[in-house]
Amino acid sequence: MKHLQYFLAISIGVFLFSNTINAQCKRFTEKQCLPKLAPFTNNGQINNATLFEGDSASLIMTFYSLLDYRLMVCSHDVLGAGVHFKVRDNDGNILFNSQEAQKSAWDFRVNSTQDLMVSVIAPQNPENLTDIPASGCVSIILGFRE
Numbered sequence: 501m502k503h504l505q506y507f508l509a510i511s512i513g514v515f516l517f518s519n520t521i522n523a524q525c526k527r528f529t530e531k532q533c534l535p536k537l538a539p540f541t542n543n544g545q546i547n548n549a550t551l552f553e554g555d556s557a558s559l560i561m562t563f564y565s566l567l568d569y570r571l572m573v574c575s576h577d578v579l580g581a582g583v584h585f586k587v588r589d590n591d592g593n594i595l596f597n598s599q600e601a602q603k604s605a606w607d608f609r610v611n612s613t614q615d616l617m618v619s620v621i622a623p624q625n626p627e628n629l630t631d632i633p634a635s636g637c638v639s640i641i642l643g644f645r646e
Contacts, residue, residue, distance in 0.1 A: 525550060525637035533574035533639050536605075540570040540643025547640040551622040553579065554635035558619040559640060563610045570643040572605040573598065573620055576636025582623045583638060587616050 525548045534542060549557050563569060575583040584599035587606065595604045595616065620638050 525639070528576065528637045529574065529639040529641070533572070533641055535572060536574065537572060537641055537643040540568075540645050541577055543642045543644055545642065547642075548637055549620075550635055551579065551583075551620070551638045552635045553626045556619055556621045557638070559616055560615050560617050561640075561642065562615050564613045564615070565610055566608065567644045567646060568605050568609050571596075571618065572606055572641045572643070573638065574604065574641060575622070575638040578636040579622050579638070580625050580634075582625070583620065584623075585618055585640070586622045587618055589614070589616060607609045618627075 526546060529546050529548050547559055551557060554633065571585075571587065573583060573585045582599075584597070586594055586598070587596040588594055596608070597603060618640055620640060622636075622638060625634060
């Protein structure tokens with residue numbers, strides 16, 4: 501019976517902690533990232549994750565024809581300026597690499613409705629001398645205009 505109580509207490513604690521982290525990431529996105537999207541209108545979705553140095557995350561997003569888009573990645577300063585993203589088509593061809601372009605946003609238009617894969621990479625920080633990698637919120641934000 502005690503094991504069940506410990507398990508329930510730990511489960512509730514983990515749930516509350518993860519909700520707090522997600523809320524902080526959402527607030528960061530709303531305050532620090534969304535204003536940079538102007539003059540584009542946010543599509544109403546906030547796609548964010550907490551990444552550690554050396555982590556990456558991918559997301560498939562649908563883009564509709566004849567709309568102008570701004571795709572932007574915004575991250576906590578603790579991850580450094582090296583956070584970047586790549587956009588690939590269904591064949592795996594890289595359409596945009598923010599590291600090569602030295603930009604945190606990409607303005608573009610698609611001629612036909614299609615799904616594209618957006619991959620975000622938080623590289624290792626060579627200046628981090630601790631065994632604990634830094635972690636922070638990374639947001640993928642999409643804006644559009646007709």
